Amino acid sequence: MPYSIPYEYIRRKVDVRVTDKTIEVFYNQNRIASHRRLYGRPGQYNTIVEHMPEDHQKNLEWNGDRFRRWAEQIGVNTYKAVDAILTSRRV
Known part of the structure; x- marks a missing residue:
């Protein structure tokens, strides 16, 4: 299931830590995103509005x-x- 990261990090290599409850994304050992892990419905996604460029937020x-x-x-x-x-x- 897709999870968002700040748009500035698109196409960059990141590390991801997955647990039963969370998804964490790291860039150069700094956490850049954290999400509650989703289970269930296929096609579900989790986007944090602040991760989107301002134009997309509109x-x-x-x-x-x-x-x-x-x-x-x-x-x-x-x-x-x-x-x-x-x-x-x-x-």
């Missing part, structure tokens, strides 16, 4: 509630269509 504002508010401004049928899409599966 994408988090694009969520189901935002799309529903936008659709509601257009009209009731647009809202119904967007809501049906968003509730039909995990987005």
Whole structure:
């Protein structure tokens, strides 16, 4: 399962320590990330927002509630269509 690291360390060689409960990532013997270990659902991931570049953090504002508010401004049928899409599966 994927775990995030600060974006500055992408493509760098890191060391990873895995225990039953945690995933720790080290660069030059300094811990740069720590995550609670995930079990269960395939495709799960753990991203810490601060690990993302600032431009990518802005994408988090694009969520189901935002799309529903936008659709509601257009009209009731647009809202119904967007809501049906968003509730039909995990987005």
